[in-house]
Amino acid sequence: MGRRFQELAFTPLVKQHQQEHGSRAQYERLAERSGPGNTLGPDEQTFISLRDSFYMASVGETGWPYVQHRGGPKGFVRIINPSLIGFADLRGNKQYISLGNFDHDARVALFFMDYPNQTRLKILGRVKVHEHDSEAPALIESFRSADKSSVVERVILVHVEGFDWNCPQHITPRYTVEELQEVLTPLTQKLAKLDEENAKLREKLRRLSQIESTSTT
The missing domain is CATH 2.30.110.10 (Electron Transport, Fmn-binding Protein; Chain A)
Structure with missing residues (x-):
């Protein structure tokens, strides 16, 4: 978090609540180490x-x-x-x-x-x-x-005045159709290949069964 974001967002009332709940000192230390952030x-x-x-x-x-x-x-x-x-x-x-x-x-x-x-x-x-x-x-x-x-x-x-990265806590992962396709496409291709191999094996077994049936007669 840059100093500029704190200047804009941390009003006296906000700081009062931070002090009450024990986070004020933490943000003061963070401001000392941070860049301008504008x-x-x-x-x-x-x-x-x-x-x-x-x-x-x-x-x-x-x-x-x-x-x-x-x-x-x-x-x-x-x-x-x-x-x-x-x-x-x-x-x-x-x-x-x-x-x-x-x-x-x-x-x-x-x-x-x-x-x-x-x-x-x-x-x-x-x-x-x-x-x-x-x-x-x-x-x-x-x-x-x-x-x-x-x-x-x-x-x-939009002329940027300040910015802040938030922690990931409580952000529920969600995925777009495009993002799901990126993950699922290799799996879909693998399943298609397995289906093709299974079809060939079934055809091979069918032919073997026909040969055995013919030989027994």
Whole structure:
């Protein structure tokens, strides 16, 4: 955990609870040993580039938080530089809750999950929406995918303020169809080979049985 994440997330009330429950000293020591933690390193960049979804939290004018799931092919969240990531905002149900929340408060929290390996990365940042500004056309074109049915309405950039890796405790392993296929394909091929060998053995036994039957008559 970098120092910047602690500065943003560990408010006086949070520290009060840490003190009450005995974890404050531990986090103080961690802060002394940690780096700034406001830019993504190689591990964080690789982790994000391999994700096919993430969760995004924003806060609206009523003060209520709102969490949204975003998904796409691996790599749909792009690393522009170590302190800037972005993704295409595609046409959806047209509620625009997150978009309205960003007009009120540009701060955002992202959760990137790797369920098979029980790993998660939290990012705190500030959003910049590019839709009607001079940079929007070029950004939208650069984020456009090969899927012609996906309509890119805008590009959302997130300026990273801090990040933290979470422990794997209580993350239930889950697997996508693609991940299951990677594991099951060798087994399926092996079973197919065994079925082929069994079929040949059955045919060989059938012929031997015919020969024995013919010889006894």
